[in-house]
Amino acid sequence: MAHESHDTKEALLLAAGELFAERGYDGTSIRAIAEKAKANIAAINYHFGSKDALYASVLGHVCRKVHFADAGYLESVRGAASAQEKANILRDATRAVFAKDFAPGRPAWHTRMIMRSLMEPSPALQKVVHDVFRPEFEALKAIFRAAKPTLTEEDAEFMVFSLAGQEMFYSFAQSGVLILLGRRDYEPAFLEKAIEHVARCVTAALGLPAPSLPDNQSGDLSAFDEEGEHAE
Amino acid sequence: MAHESHDTKEALLLAAGELFAERGYDGTSIRAIAEKAKANIAAINYHFGSKDALYASVLGHVCRKVHFADAGYLESVRGAASAQEKANILRDATRAVFAKDFAPGRPAWHTRMIMRSLMEPSPALQKVVHDVFRPEFEALKAIFRAAKPTLTEEDAEFMVFSLAGQEMFYSFAQSGVLILLGRRDYEPAFLEKAIEHVARCVTAALGLPAPSLPDNQSGDLSAFDEEGEHAE
DNA sequence: ATTTGACTTAAACATACGTTTGAGTTACAA
DNA sequence: TTGTAACTCAAACGTATGTTTAAGTCAAAT
Numbered sequence: 069m070a071h072e073s074h075d076t077k078e079a080l081l082l083a084a085g086e087l088f089a090e091r092g093y094d095g096t097s098i099r100a101i102a103e104k105a106k107a108n109i110a111a112i113n114y115h116f117g118s119k120d121a122l123y124a125s126v127l128g129h130v131c132r133k134v135h136f137a138d139a140g141y142l143e144s145v146r147g148a149a150s151a152q153e154k155a156n157i158l159r160d161a162t163r164a165v166f167a168k169d170f171a172p173g174r175p176a177w178h179t180r181m182i183m184r185s186l187m188e189p190s191p192a193l194q195k196v197v198h199d200v201f202r203p204e205f206e207a208l209k210a211i212f213r214a215a216k217p218t219l220t221e222e223d224a225e226f227m228v229f230s231l232a233g234q235e236m237f238y239s240f241a242q243s244g245v246l247i248l249l250g251r252r253d254y255e256p257a258f259l260e261k262a263i264e265h266v267a268r269c270v271t272a273a274l275g276l277p278a279p280s281l282p283d284n285q286s287g288d289l290s291a292f293d294e295e296g297e298h299a300e
Numbered sequence: 301m302a303h304e305s306h307d308t309k310e311a312l313l314l315a316a317g318e319l320f321a322e323r324g325y326d327g328t329s330i331r332a333i334a335e336k337a338k339a340n341i342a343a344i345n346y347h348f349g350s351k352d353a354l355y356a357s358v359l360g361h362v363c364r365k366v367h368f369a370d371a372g373y374l375e376s377v378r379g380a381a382s383a384q385e386k387a388n389i390l391r392d393a394t395r396a397v398f399a400k401d402f403a404p405g406r407p408a409w410h411t412r413m414i415m416r417s418l419m420e421p422s423p424a425l426q427k428v429v430h431d432v433f434r435p436e437f438e439a440l441k442a443i444f445r446a447a448k449p450t451l452t453e454e455d456a457e458f459m460v461f462s463l464a465g466q467e468m469f470y471s472f473a474q475s476g477v478l479i480l481l482g483r484r485d486y487e488p489a490f491l492e493k494a495i496e497h498v499a500r501c502v503t504a505a506l507g508l509p510a511p512s513l514p515d516n517q518s519g520d521l522s523a524f525d526e527e528g529e530h531a532e
Numbered sequence: 533a534t535t536t537g538a539c540t541t542a543a544a545c546a547t548a549c550g551t552t553t554g555a556g557t558t559a560c561a562a
Numbered sequence: 563t564t565g566t567a568a569c570t571c572a573a574a575c576g577t578a579t580g581t582t583t584a585a586g587t588c589a590a591a592t
Contacts, residue, residue: 094327095324187412189322193476194479229477230498230501243421244425244429248429248437273505
């Protein structure tokens with residue numbers, strides 16, 4: 069390769085991501101993508117082969133970025149001495165679940181893209197489940213079973229759906245929630261309260277005490293900021 | 301009007317509903333709708349004026365059918381003597397929340413249509429929030445505040461999101477959940493367990509005891525079967 | 533200076549889209 | 563029988579779609 073300018077390719081990826089997330093696959097024309105990326109229409113088929121392949125490429129990039137960042141919660145919970153300690157770790161895990169979608173610096177369209185894929189009976193759904201949901205599901209299940217060993221596997225699965233489901237609700241139904249509450253967007257303070265509430269809900273269901281206030285940090289999501297970009 | 305055959309109009313409404321729910325607005329062509337309804341393409345514009353108006357009409361019909369059926373839970377909870385009684389009423393309310401989407405006889409596409417509308421930044425979202433979510437939101441908020449009077453309004457709102465959010469998760473992410481669990485569909489027994497779990501989660505968060513087994517019925521969703529059709 | 537290969541571009545391609553037209557059919561009223 | 567209004571239909575309308583073509587640009591290698 070003599071010289072490559074990945075500028076247009078990346079511009080197309082970004083523009084396509086935002087438009088696919090906003091308007092869906094069928095609602096987005098390659099002309100709109102090209103215009104937004106300030107590129108020629110043919111550039112899409114040159115760089116990606118087809119609109120379908122572009123979509124798959126965007127989804128692949130998003131799946132690599134949106135995932136549950138397990139910071140050793142399983143080991144922490146196994147080593148926890150008190151029920152209070154377990155509750156606090158579950159609160160941190162809840163925060164990590166929310167960070168996957170709401171960490172500052174993470175583009176909002178990443179989540180919308182994932183949520184959209186979840187509704188379509190397409191290959192995209194298989195990929196999202198395999199790349200994003202399955203790992204999070206298994207990780208959280210193990211954490212719950214460690215936090216309360218008497219839990220059956222099925223009960224642990226329902227606990228995961230309680231935790232991840234509530235978070236996904238805030239992602240997926242964001243527009244509706246904002247209208248309902250008369251807000252313009254999710255402010256950090258609101259998200260903090262939501263996280264505290266979900267954590268209290270989950271710990272209460274396990275018979276654990278409510279998580280105490282964070283001890284070593286101020287308790288915001290910025291600790292979960294985007295990790296560095298990987299060169300392709 | 302000399303003679304009217306609403307057959308094609310209703311066939312179009314049904315076919316359009318199923319297709320819009322499955323493939324989305326942009327993914328559904330009026331030709332596909334007409335073919336599924338065994339009608340002529342022009343019949344759509346004759347009966348509804350435009351594809352947009354057809355969509356609005358379908359959404360209107362769905363909004364009239366999908367709603368939280370409040371069976372006097374607020375009064376019941378206000379008159380409840382014991383915490384156990386309150387917990388049981390909340391369990392019944394949880395069942396009603398689920399019934400809104402999962403009652404047998406209710407076509408699955410109703411829910412999909414609502415969930416889709418929730419993702420689009422369109423007038424449809426406004427309608428769904430106003431017709432469906434706002435009433436359920438206010439009703440559940442009042443029930444929670446009655447169940448635990450010390451709850452602030454904000455706490456009650458978070459409780460509503462815990463309850464309704466978990467239910468909406470099971471609706472919206474149904475395809476993903478089924479893949480994750482290796483199931484083919486939500487069987488009644490599974491839904492029962494999910495309802496019991498969500499109810500336990502919610503009552504625990506309020507500091508109430510776990511709901512006891514239903515006393516007067518076997519506890520399935522069939523009590524929430526579709527009410528009769530209204531003639532137009 | 534020429535070649536090479538990566539990339540961009542305007543134009544054209546065939547198809548699919550939502551909508552409209554105008555003739556035709558049917559059932560009932562006058 | 564004629565008239566009217568509700569409804570259906572095949573065909574066509576103009577536009578937008580995803581894709582392809584072929585010419586063109588540019589920087590580095592030969």
